[in-house]
Amino acid sequence: MRRKITGKRRNDPAGLRARILDTSAALFQKNGYHSTSMLDLIEATRVTSGALHHHFPTKKSLALAVLTERIGPTVREAWIDPVRHARDLGAGVAQAFGSIIAGIHERGAVFGCPLNNLALELALNDVDFRRCIDDVFSEWRSVLIERISATRGGVRLGSAEQEAAANFIISVYSGAMNLAKAGQRATPLVDAAKLVASWLHERRLDS
Amino acid sequence: MRRKITGKRRNDPAGLRARILDTSAALFQKNGYHSTSMLDLIEATRVTSGALHHHFPTKKSLALAVLTERIGPTVREAWIDPVRHARDLGAGVAQAFGSIIAGIHERGAVFGCPLNNLALELALNDVDFRRCIDDVFSEWRSVLIERISATRGGVRLGSAEQEAAANFIISVYSGAMNLAKAGQRATPLVDAAKLVASWLHERRLDS
Amino acid sequence: MRRKITGKRRNDPAGLRARILDTSAALFQKNGYHSTSMLDLIEATRVTSGALHHHFPTKKSLALAVLTERIGPTVREAWIDPVRHARDLGAGVAQAFGSIIAGIHERGAVFGCPLNNLALELALNDVDFRRCIDDVFSEWRSVLIERISATRGGVRLGSAEQEAAANFIISVYSGAMNLAKAGQRATPLVDAAKLVASWLHERRLDS
Amino acid sequence: MRRKITGKRRNDPAGLRARILDTSAALFQKNGYHSTSMLDLIEATRVTSGALHHHFPTKKSLALAVLTERIGPTVREAWIDPVRHARDLGAGVAQAFGSIIAGIHERGAVFGCPLNNLALELALNDVDFRRCIDDVFSEWRSVLIERISATRGGVRLGSAEQEAAANFIISVYSGAMNLAKAGQRATPLVDAAKLVASWLHERRLDS
DNA sequence: ACATACGGGACAGCCCGTTACT
DNA sequence: AGTAACGGGCTGTCCCGTATGT
Numbered sequence: 071m072r073r074k075i076t077g078k079r080r081n082d083p084a085g086l087r088a089r090i091l092d093t094s095a096a097l098f099q100k101n102g103y104h105s106t107s108m109l110d111l112i113e114a115t116r117v118t119s120g121a122l123h124h125h126f127p128t129k130k131s132l133a134l135a136v137l138t139e140r141i142g143p144t145v146r147e148a149w150i151d152p153v154r155h156a157r158d159l160g161a162g163v164a165q166a167f168g169s170i171i172a173g174i175h176e177r178g179a180v181f182g183c184p185l186n187n188l189a190l191e192l193a194l195n196d197v198d199f200r201r202c203i204d205d206v207f208s209e210w211r212s213v214l215i216e217r218i219s220a221t222r223g224g225v226r227l228g229s230a231e232q233e234a235a236a237n238f239i240i241s242v243y244s245g246a247m248n249l250a251k252a253g254q255r256a257t258p259l260v261d262a263a264k265l266v267a268s269w270l271h272e273r274r275l276d277s
Numbered sequence: 278m279r280r281k282i283t284g285k286r287r288n289d290p291a292g293l294r295a296r297i298l299d300t301s302a303a304l305f306q307k308n309g310y311h312s313t314s315m316l317d318l319i320e321a322t323r324v325t326s327g328a329l330h331h332h333f334p335t336k337k338s339l340a341l342a343v344l345t346e347r348i349g350p351t352v353r354e355a356w357i358d359p360v361r362h363a364r365d366l367g368a369g370v371a372q373a374f375g376s377i378i379a380g381i382h383e384r385g386a387v388f389g390c391p392l393n394n395l396a397l398e399l400a401l402n403d404v405d406f407r408r409c410i411d412d413v414f415s416e417w418r419s420v421l422i423e424r425i426s427a428t429r430g431g432v433r434l435g436s437a438e439q440e441a442a443a444n445f446i447i448s449v450y451s452g453a454m455n456l457a458k459a460g461q462r463a464t465p466l467v468d469a470a471k472l473v474a475s476w477l478h479e480r481r482l483d484s
Numbered sequence: 485m486r487r488k489i490t491g492k493r494r495n496d497p498a499g500l501r502a503r504i505l506d507t508s509a510a511l512f513q514k515n516g517y518h519s520t521s522m523l524d525l526i527e528a529t530r531v532t533s534g535a536l537h538h539h540f541p542t543k544k545s546l547a548l549a550v551l552t553e554r555i556g557p558t559v560r561e562a563w564i565d566p567v568r569h570a571r572d573l574g575a576g577v578a579q580a581f582g583s584i585i586a587g588i589h590e591r592g593a594v595f596g597c598p599l600n601n602l603a604l605e606l607a608l609n610d611v612d613f614r615r616c617i618d619d620v621f622s623e624w625r626s627v628l629i630e631r632i633s634a635t636r637g638g639v640r641l642g643s644a645e646q647e648a649a650a651n652f653i654i655s656v657y658s659g660a661m662n663l664a665k666a667g668q669r670a671t672p673l674v675d676a677a678k679l680v681a682s683w684l685h686e687r688r689l690d691s
Numbered sequence: 692m693r694r695k696i697t698g699k700r701r702n703d704p705a706g707l708r709a710r711i712l713d714t715s716a717a718l719f720q721k722n723g724y725h726s727t728s729m730l731d732l733i734e735a736t737r738v739t740s741g742a743l744h745h746h747f748p749t750k751k752s753l754a755l756a757v758l759t760e761r762i763g764p765t766v767r768e769a770w771i772d773p774v775r776h777a778r779d780l781g782a783g784v785a786q787a788f789g790s791i792i793a794g795i796h797e798r799g800a801v802f803g804c805p806l807n808n809l810a811l812e813l814a815l816n817d818v819d820f821r822r823c824i825d826d827v828f829s830e831w832r833s834v835l836i837e838r839i840s841a842t843r844g845g846v847r848l849g850s851a852e853q854e855a856a857a858n859f860i861i862s863v864y865s866g867a868m869n870l871a872k873a874g875q876r877a878t879p880l881v882d883a884a885k886l887v888a889s890w891l892h893e894r895r896l897d898s
Numbered sequence: 899a900c901a902t903a904c905g906g907g908a909c910a911g912c913c914c915g916t917t918a919c920t
Numbered sequence: 921a922g923t924a925a926c927g928g929g930c931t932g933t934c935c936c937g938t939a940t941g942t
Contacts, residue, residue: 245452261441648882659866675855
C-alpha cells in the first residue's frame, strides 16, 4: 500500500502534456495530420497509449490543442509580436520573414507554415478545426490591420482596403512558403520578402 | 460486325480510366489524398476493386496520374493558357483570377487550388510526388517569366528578378486561395486580384 | 480485492496469448502457414483482430512464437526428453516413435511433424524462420549425439560419424512421417521404427 | 482479314505450354505453391494472364500438370531410372544420391525434393493432389520393391518387408533432404547416402 | 496519473478467375 | 491462340478508442 520509492515512474502531468504537444506539433507539421498516427506520436513522445489518451481523449482534441497551444503561439511569436512591437509595419514584416528564413537555413529543410499545413488539410472537413484555424488567422490579420490603420504617412485606407492589404501580406507569405515547401528551397520566401517590402514602401505603409 | 447481345460487359478501358481519374481528382481536391480511401473512390466511380487495381495498381500511382493528367491540365487551363494567350500579362492574370473566382461562386464552396492542396499534403514525404508537383509549378512559373521578359514598356528585369516576380504572382494567388479556403469565402481572392493588378501596373508589367 | 461486477471484460493476457498460440499451432500444422489466414485464426481463437494484433503484430511474429513456444516444446516432449531420459538410445527412439504412432491412431489422421511441415514451407524464403527452425533441429540432433557418444558397448565413432548417425535417425523419422502424411497411413512410420531399431542394434547403439 | 506478316506474335502452343510448366515447376519448388502467385508465374514466364489461363484454367490444374509432367519425370530421372538400370540396387541408390548431391553443389542452394515439398504443402487438404502425389510415390516405391525382390544374395523378404525396405530408403532420402534444406547444406544427404549404402550392404541388397 | 490489454472496423493491395476482344 | 479488361472477394496490417489494472 505504501508508495514505492524505488519506482522509476515520476508523475509530472504538466510536463508530459507539454511533451506530447511538442512532439505532436512537430510531427503534424512534418508529416501532416492524417499521416501521423497515434502510434507515431506514442513512439516519438515515448509515452504509453494510456497516458496519451488520458491527456487527450481523441486525436482531434490533441490536434485542436496543438493548434491553440502550439501553432497559435508560434504564429504569435513569428508574426504577431514582431509586427506589433516593431517600430513600423515594414520592419515587422521584414523581421517575420527574416527569422522564418533563418529558421529554414538552420533546419536545412522547409516544413512549411504549420498553420497553413493544417488549414489546408483539415479546414474543409471539420467545423471545429476551421473555427480554430480561423481564430489564429483573425488574430494575425487583426494586428496587421491595426498597424496599417495606424500608419501616419500612408494613404488613408478604408477598412475594407485595410483588410485586403492585411490578407495580401498573409497571402504572399503563405503562398511563398508553399512554393518554398514544394521546391524545398528558401528563395521564394526571400524574394517575397523583398517584394513585399517594396510594396509596403510604395504604399507608405512602412513608416 | 454485329454486337453480341448476350454480353453484358462492355470493355472501355480509356473511358473507365478517365472516369476514375475524374472522380479521383474531385475527391482528392475535396477531401485530400489521405482522407480519400480507395473504397470511396470505388463507390464514387462505381467501378470494381479489380478494375481499379488493373488501371492503377497503387493509390500512389493513381495520385501521380491525377497530378499529371488532371491537375496539370487544370492549372494549364486556369492559368497557363490565359497568361500565354492574353494580350498582356495583366490581362492574363486578371482572367485567371476572374474565372477561378467565378467558379467558386458557381460551386458555392472553396475547395482550394488542387495543386496546392496536394502539394502541401504530399510534397514533403515522397520524392515522386514532389517532382511531379514541381514540374507543374515550373511550367506555371515559366510561362509567367516568359511574359514578364517580353513586356516592352516595363522596367528591364534581370532573370532572377523575373523569376521572383513570377513566384510572387503564384504566391499571392495560392496564398489568397488558402485564406479563401480556410475562411470559405472568396474575398481574399477578389482582393488579391485587385492588388496584384495594381502591382503589375506599377511595374509596367501589364502592357 | 473484490471483483468488479459491472465489468464485462476480463483481462488475461497470458491466457489469451496461450490460446492464440495453441490454436495457431494447430491450424498451422493442419493447413500450413500460408493456407491459414489471420481471419481463420481470429475465428478459431475467438479473439478480436485488435487483441491478436496486440499480442502478435504480424503473422510472421506469431509463427516465430509458435515455433519457439509450441513446436520446440512439442519436439522436446516427443523426442528430446524420451531420448535423454530413456535407459538407452534404442529405448528412447522406440518410445518416441511409439507415442507418435499412438497419437496418429488416436487422431485418426496424419498431420505430419509440425517442425518439418513449417520447415519445408518456410525455411527457404525467410532467414528468421530458418534460424528458428534450425535451432530446434540442432537441439534435437545434440541430444541424439550426446547419447550416441555415451554408448559404452558400441563402436567408437568420430564426431562426424556421430552427427551423421543423429541426422540419420532424424531423417528416417521425418521422411517416414512425410510418407505417412502423403499416404495418410501410419505404416511407413511403424516400419521405420522397426528398421531403425535393428539398425541401432546392429551398431550397438541401443545399449 | 489477312494474317499480319509483320506481327511479332508467334503462336506456338506446345512451346508456350512447356515454358509455363518449366517456370512453374521451378517457382513451386523454390517458393512453394501458395507463395507462388499466378502473377509471379506470368512475370517469370513472360506470358499474359489470358494465355496462361488458356492452357491451365486454374492454378490447381497447373499444379497437377506440374506434378505429372515435370515432377514425376524428375523423380523418374533422378531415382527410378538409376535404380531400374543400375547393375544392382546399391549402385542405383548411390547414383541417385550422387547426382542429386552434385546438383546441389552446382546450384549452391538446397531447394529440397520437389515432390516432398508439394506433398507436405498440399497433400492434406486436397484429394486430387494427394492422389497425384501418391502415384509418383507408388511408382518410386514399386521400382525399389522390384529390385529388392530380385536380389539373389540377399535374405528372402516377405512382400511387407520389401515394402518396408523401399519406404525406408525413400524416407531416409527425403528426410535427409529436408534436413539439408532446413540447414542449407548437403552434409545430411552425403551422410545419408553412406549410411544407406552400408545398410543395404549389410542386408545383401546391393548385389 | 499512468500502463497494459483489448475491441472492432477500415485500410491499401493482391488474389484467382472470367469475360470481352483481336 | 493469345491479349487485355474486368469482377469480386480476401489478405495482412493498421487504425483510433476504450476498458481494465496499478
